Amino acid sequence: MAEVLQETQVKEMASEVPDWKVEGKELKQVMKFKDFVTAMDFVNKLIEPAEAAGHHPDIAISYNTVTISLTSHDAGGLTEKDFAMAKQISSLK
Numbered sequence: 001m002a003e004v005l006q007e008t009q010v011k012e013m014a015s016e017v018p019d020w021k022v023e024g025k026e027l028k029q030v031m032k033f034k035d036f037v038t039a040m041d042f043v044n045k046l047i048e049p050a051e052a053a054g055h056h057p058d059i060a061i062s063y064n065t066v067t068i069s070l071t072s073h074d075a076g077g078l079t080e081k082d083f084a085m086a087k088q089i090s091s092l093k
């Protein structure tokens with residue numbers, strides 16, 4: 001299991017993913033799309049990288065708005081896996 005990062009490490013790594021916000025034990029991003037179908041298309045693009053990494057984002061969909069939260073449930077906080085997944089997700093936008 002990946003280890004929970006210290007606060008200083010979190011700050012350092014957060015600067016590498018400026019489109020994500022650190023909120024407590026999560027990395028969060030709200031994404032707006034043209035419509036529901038486009039939003040769903042994006043969400044479906046997350047299946048492959050999440051399965052490949054064995055690390056899965058929490059996703060809330062509201063019409064054209066997708067809120068993605070990343071945390072390592074098993075470790076109980078943010079780990080390197082969350083930052084790696086954040087980078088991957090950002091690259092799919």
Ligand SMILES: C[C@H](O)[C@H](O)[C@H]1CNC2=NC(N)=NC(=O)C2=N1
Nearest residue numbers: 054055056057071072073074075
């Ligand atoms: C066995 C498997 O690795 C675990 O259940 C994984 C699956 N995906 C996961 N994803 C996230 N975000 N946190 C986890 O703790 C987690 N656990």
